[in-house]
Amino acid sequence: MSVDVRPVTGGRDLKAFIDLPFRLHANHPLWIPPLKVERRIFLNRKLNAYFKHADAEYFLARREGRVVGRITAQINHSYNEYHGRQYGNFGFLEFEEDPEVLTALLGAAHAWLQARGMTRMIGPMDFAMNDECGVLIEGFDLRPMIRQPWHPPYYQRVMEEVGLEKAMDLFMWNLEVADRDRMLPVLFELADQVEPKHGIRLRKMTRRSLRKDLDVFGDIYNEAWKRNWDFVPYSKEDLDALAQETQLVFDRDWMMVAERIDTGEAVASAMTFPDVNQVLEKMNGRLLPFGWLYFLRRKKYMNRVRVGWLGVKPEYQHTGVAAKLYVEHFDMAAATAFKGGEMGWILETNKPMNRGMEAMGGRIVKKYRMYERVF
Template identity: 35%
Template sequence: MKNIVAVNDKKQLASFIDFPHDLYKNDSNYVPELFIAQQDMLTPGKHPFHEHSTLQLFLAYEGDQIVGRIAAIQNNNHNKINKTTEGHFGFFDCINDQETAQLLVDAAAKWLKERNMTSMIGPVNFSTNDICALLIEGFDGPPVAMMPYNAPYYQQLLENTGLAKKVDLRAYKFIAGDYNDRSLKLTEAIRERLKRNNIIIRKINMNDFWNEVVKVREVYNGAWDHNTGFVPATDKEFHYLAKDLKMIVDPDFIYVAEQNGKMVGISLSIPDINQALIKIKRGRLLPFGIFKLLWYKRKIKGLRIMALGVLDGYRKMGIEACLYGLTIKTFQEKKYDYAEASWTLEHNTMVNSAIEQINGKLYRKYRIFEKSI
């Protein structure tokens, strides 16, 4: 007999966070999320999401055994900005059992419907600014930093509950030495041309990090505002993300474009910290996980090109090409093995074509689903 239980205390929350570790214990590609980070994210008062929105976590049990989990998410900022009544679901993990998946999806849908939501979209772990979507192609290796991972059977489980495709996301891979470096050769020429328009490209100033973050947020919220389901990050949310990223970023991989002191473009790439996190059993930093993390962090040779955007009015001037070129140049100099550009929307032909022109290979696809409730 299976039943659904709403998570209401710290013990249940710990079980919710730990369930994927047990589900994927024999999967060599699985990367555990850090327990403390997940705990903070899902605890009201710890993460700024809870200041404007709500969620309810659910666990599926068969007897006394946990067999699945899901979060029902009411993102009020999303609905206010997009003028919708859309609910979200996230943190979906489940054994390969249709009944369990149906019970989980139904529990989330019921909770959302009671709050006057008319549709359900996901997987989205709070918003598209966070980890989102379901891996549907490319199960041949671990995910890179801040990208999702799941078993192949999840797609069928979700589709059988009535969820259908809303949009697909793409990830492209670059292998060291196997890319078109034409943009690299043109980078300095483009950079000089931009200077004539008082546009300079520079690395982020880590000595003035928090002032830089304020400017980056403005570009981020402005450059991506036309993306499907985009929700501008609040000041506190962006600060929260920046605080986490500061611990892993390499400033050599963060470039900004400025015109007369105004930031108009950004390129953010981060070392693939998953190369270290995959060694941290059950996501626990104590007692020995912290030492493993510090040790393996030094050996990282992978990169995630996480965000590259330019404000309206400054696009197609060569800024994007210059940012790509400088990232590739640094990638070469640091002798990295691979880079993943992720994620992009399937219909963003301008960005996807630019990546493909420098020999980025489409190697993973992700899907966000939706259904009326």
């Protein structure tokens, strides 16, 4: 029977959109159910800061009235204005193991974007690169961490069968406190020289100053990441939203800024997050009746972290401050209940960061692939 793809209209469709991955993956032990109320808020165009500079449409695919797939099509106007392009994206991709379903979903997203003047479609991303993005192509035997998707192996196979082309691979590196002895000795030497030689000192963010510190992070991010593939600068509205999200998982041990002692200029930052997926796994997508208890007791269940952002302003990349941030992470792992985790994603083309992970004794444990279609 043919596949019918239509835009999401009304609450019943939105519920079906959110519920689909629960039906597709609920029986797999490695899939982590998202919190349904959070997904509903995230998809709300009035509440998500992404829509301050973007537009999107949500689609459901049905066969004989049964939901068999979903997709979004979105245009990030900030990205296009910054790069001078007419690119669109697709995301929130879920589908049964059927090339006809995926072809119909991609066709709907393609048509929506092309009608608005876009010339290329890149994804999946939900909605942006700093949200969940990519299709898992390696690491199927590992649980996803905070803001990491999990997909069964057929996703990659079917996406390539229907003609999507690789755009970029994203790496996740595993680091354990026990790996400290594998770190190159030069990293410790560079870290020790940061303060006496370059006058740079680390400080930890605080919950009270978090919003102000995120402005500092935004300045560093917009400098350090600006040459990255698919970079979009953070706006005030983006940082406001990030502050609200970060408050829920804030841990002072893992949020840090490097500053010049003489002027107070922030030159580098790192934001690392406890893996709240270890709690979501127990909540099964719901706050009620007992999900909220797991969240209140979340520190009891979490022993992993994800290094989400670690960046240095270009003019300070010779100072060894990145090594200082790396060593501080190992020190915190030795001193707290969090004994390891993952760093990334890191672009496959980011040779300096990937070499840095190797120097720390890291190992690539997951790979995600971004795809594209040129119209």
